[in-house]
Amino acid sequence: MSAYRFLVNGAPAEVEAPGMRRLLDVLREDLGLTGTKEGCGEGECGACSVLLDGQVVDACLVPVCQVEGRIVRTVEGLSLAARERGSLDSLQEAFLEHGAAQCGICTPGMLMAARAYLDAGGGPDEEPIREAIAGNLCRCTGYTKIVDAIAAVATPLD
Amino acid sequence: MPAEPPIDTPRHLFEAYGHLAAGPSRPIAGGTDIMVAITGELGAIPERMLDLSRIDELRGISLEAGRLVLGARTTYTEIRRSALCREHLPALVEAAATIGAAQIQNRGTLGGNIANASPAGDTLPILLAADAVILVGGQRGEREISANEFFPEYRKTALAPDELILQVRFPLGGGRELRFRKVGTRRAQSISKVVIALGWRGGASGWSDVRVALGSVAATPVRARATEAVLEGTHPTPEVADRAAETLAGELKPIDDVRSTADYRRMVSARILHRLLRDAGGW
Numbered sequence: 001m002s003a004y005r006f007l008v009n010g011a012p013a014e015v016e017a018p019g020m021r022r023l024l025d026v027l028r029e030d031l032g033l034t035g036t037k038e039g040c041g042e043g044e045c046g047a048c049s050v051l052l053d054g055q056v057v058d059a060c061l062v063p064v065c066q067v068e069g070r071i072v073r074t075v076e077g078l079s080l081a082a083r084e085r086g087s088l089d090s091l092q093e094a095f096l097e098h099g100a101a102q103c104g105i106c107t108p109g110m111l112m113a114a115r116a117y118l119d120a121g122g123g124p125d126e127e128p129i130r131e132a133i134a135g136n137l138c139r140c141t142g143y144t145k146i147v148d149a150i151a152a153v154a155t156p157l158d
Numbered sequence: 159m160p161a162e163p164p165i166d167t168p169r170h171l172f173e174a175y176g177h178l179a180a181g182p183s184r185p186i187a188g189g190t191d192i193m194v195a196i197t198g199e200l201g202a203i204p205e206r207m208l209d210l211s212r213i214d215e216l217r218g219i220s221l222e223a224g225r226l227v228l229g230a231r232t233t234y235t236e237i238r239r240s241a242l243c244r245e246h247l248p249a250l251v252e253a254a255a256t257i258g259a260a261q262i263q264n265r266g267t268l269g270g271n272i273a274n275a276s277p278a279g280d281t282l283p284i285l286l287a288a289d290a291v292i293l294v295g296g297q298r299g300e301r302e303i304s305a306n307e308f309f310p311e312y313r314k315t316a317l318a319p320d321e322l323i324l325q326v327r328f329p330l331g332g333g334r335e336l337r338f339r340k341v342g343t344r345r346a347q348s349i350s351k352v353v354i355a356l357g358w359r360g361g362a363s364g365w366s367d368v369r370v371a372l373g374s375v376a377a378t379p380v381r382a383r384a385t386e387a388v389l390e391g392t393h394p395t396p397e398v399a400d401r402a403a404e405t406l407a408g409e410l411k412p413i414d415d416v417r418s419t420a421d422y423r424r425m426v427s428a429r430i431l432h433r434l435l436r437d438a439g440g441w
Contacts, residue, residue, distance in 0.1 A: 018162035020207060022193070025159075041159060042194040044347060046261055055235070055264040061193040062265070063186065065167055066211045113260060135259025135347060 006067045008033070009077025019065030024048045026064045027074060035075040035108050039137070046136030049109035050074050056116035058135075075108035078115060090153050091115060098149040102140035110136045114150045124154040160196045165207035171215045171322075174208060175297045178320040183208040185322060187216075187231050188265035190258070191274045216269065216324060219243060226328040230269025238263065246330050247288070249338040249355065253280050256340045259347050269323040272308065275315045275378070278350045278417075280340060282309070282379035286371035287357035288336055290328045296321040312377035333359040334367075337438070339430045343417070350374040351418035352426050356434045364391045370402075370431065375412040375423050384409045385431070394439035402435060403428040 005014045008031060015030045024041075027033045027050070039047030041060045048059040051073040078089045087093070091111055094100070101107045110133060117132035129150050130143070138146060166183065168174045177183050184204035186192045196203055210216060216231040219240045226246045228237070234254035237243050243251050257263060257271075257280050271279045272292060285292075285305035292303050294317055305326075308316045317323065337356045342348030350373055357369035368389040370382040385406040392398045412423035 019165040019167065019209070020160065020162040022160065043190055043258070043262060046259070049261055052264075056260050057265055058261045061189050061261075063165065063189060063193065063207075063209070065165055065209055066189070068167075116260065132260060134345065135261040 002065070004064050004068045006069060007071045009073055009080055013072075015064065017064050020063045022060050023050070023052075023062040023064055023067055023072070024059035026067075027059060027072075033074050033076050037105050037108055039105065039109075044137070045106070045109075046113060046133075047106055047109045049112040049136060051112055051116055054116065054119060056113045056135075073112070073115075075111055078111060089115075091118070091150070094149040094152045095146070098145045098152065100141060100145040100149040106136055106138040106140075110138065110146060114146075114153075117150065118154055122154055124151040126151065129154070160193050161198055161203040163196070163204050163207050165209050167209040167212055169212050171213055171295070171324075174210065174213060174322060175295070175320070177206075177208050178322065179297045182206065182319065185210050185273065187211060187267045187270045188233060190262050190266040191270060191276075210322070216322075221246070221330075222327075224330055226330055228268055228326045228328075230267060230272075230323040230325060232268045234258075234263035234266050234268075235260075237268065247284075247328055247336070249288075249336040250281065250284050250328075252338045253284050253340070253353075253355075256280060256342075256345070262347075268326055272323055272326070273315065273317065275309055275313045277312065277376060277378055278353070278374040279379065280350060280353050280373065283353050283355035283371035283373045284336065284338055285326065286379055286381055287355035287369040288328050288334075289357075289367075289369070290326055292323060293325040293327060294318075294321045295324045300324065302327070306381065309378040333361060335360060335438070337434050339434060341426055341430065349417060352423050352430065354427060354430050354434070356431065356438075358389070358438075364393050365389055366391065370406065372410070372427060374417070375410050375427060382406050382409050389435075394435040396436075396439070396441060399432050399435035399439070403432040406431050 037047040039045035043058045043061045050059045082089050113136050166177050183206040185208045187210045217229040237254040271281045290305040340353045341351050353373035355371045358365040359367045368386045370385045373379045388402045388405045407424050407428040412420045
C-alpha cells in the first residue's frame with residue numbers, strides 16, 4: 001500500500017491503495033465517485049471512460065500508481081462549472097434534448113469521450129464524431145441520437 | 159479484475175534495469191494488454207510489476223542517422239499526431255489509427271505491442287516489412303535485434319527477462335515504400351482477422367527488397383517469403399499480382415479460431431495483396 005495524490009474534478013484526492021489497483025476501483029470504492037461505470041472491465045466497452053490529463057482513457061486499464069500527480073476528470077466533474085449556474089454541462093443538456101440516453105450505463109463514458117473530442121476542437125461532422133466514440137458501446141440508442149447530441153454542441157452558434 | 163501485485167515505479171532506466179536484474183518483474187507501460195492479462199484467469203499472476211510510465215528515456219520520436227526512431231513508450235495517439243511519422247512512415251500512422259479506439263490509442267504503446275507479441279499485433283507486420291530494428295537494453299548493455307528475429311514463437315520474444323525494449327528504429331530512404339491494410343469485424347476496437355504490410359523499393363528495373371508481412375495468419379507475425387520471391391525484380395502488373403496472390407494463398411497456413419476461419423484468412427490475404435499491388439501499379 002502506498003499513498004497516491006492526484007486531482008479529481010479539480011479537488012485534491014489522496015488514497016492509500018496498492019499501486020496496481022485500477023483507477024476505476026479507486027474512483028468508485030475509495031472515493032465514492034460511482035458515476036463512472038464498469039462494463040466489461042477489459043477495455044472493450046468504454047463505460048468507465050474518464051479523462052486523464054485531458055485524454056480519454058478506460059479507467060479499468062489504468063493502475064492508480066500511474067495517476068500520481070495527474071489530473072482526473074469524471075462525469076461528476078462535467079457539470080461542476082455549470083452547476084454553479086444551476087445547470088448541466090452543455091453536453092448533458094444536449095443528451096437530454098436529443099434522447100441520447102436510454103438505460104444509461106454507457107452515458108457517463110460516452111459523455112467523457114465526447115467531452116475529450118470537443119475539448120480537442122472537434123467539429124459537428126458525423127464521421128469524426130463516430131470515430132471519437134468508437135470505443136464506447138451503447139446497446140440502446142443505435143448511436144444516431146448520441147451523434148446528433150454531440151454534433152449539436154459542436155455546431156457553432158450564429 | 160486484475161490482481162494487485164506490488165509495483166515499482168522507477169524514474170530512470172538504470173533503476174528499472176536494477177529492478178529487472180534483482181528478480182522477475184513484469185513491465186507495464188500503457189497497461190492495455192497487461193491489465194486484462196493479470197486477472198489470474200490467463201496464467202500465473204506476476205510476483206512484481208515494473209511501472210515504465212515515469213521513465214522519460216523511453217519517450218520521443220526523432221530522425222537519427224537516416225532512421226526514424228520511436229521510443230518504446232510512444233503511444234498510438236502520439237504516432238498519429240507526429241509530423242515525422244506522417245511524413246516518413248504513413249503506414250505506421252494508418253496502423254495506429256486502426257488499433258482499438260481513442261481510449262486504447264491514448265494509452266497503448268508501440269513497445270507494448272512488441273512486448274505483448276500477439277500474432278494479431280497490428281503494428282508488427284509493419285515492423286517486419288520496414289526492416290525495423292528493435293533496441294533493447296539492460297544492465298548487461300544495449301543491443302539491436304532485427305524485427306524479423308524478434309518473434310521466434312507464439313507470444314515469445316527475443317527479449318531476455320532482464321531486458322527492456324528501448325526504441326524501434328525504422329530505416330528510411332532508398333526508395334522504400336510501405337503499405338498497410340487491416341481486416342477486422344468492425345473498424346474500431348476489433349482484433350484483426352488479417353493484417354498485412356507490403357514493402358518494396360521502386361526502380362526502373364523492377365521492385366527490390368520486397369517484403370510481404372502478415373499478422374493473425376500464423377502463431378507469430380510472419381513474412382511470406384515465397385510471395386516476396388515472386389514479386390522481387392518485377393513491376394506490379396495484373397499478371398504479377400495474380401501470381402503473387404495465388405502464391406500467397408498457397409503459402410499461408412492460418413488456423414480457424416474465434417475471430418475467423420483459415421479459408422477466409424487465406425482468401426482475404428490474397429485479395430488484399432492483389433489490391434495493394436493494383437494500387438501500386440495504378441491500374
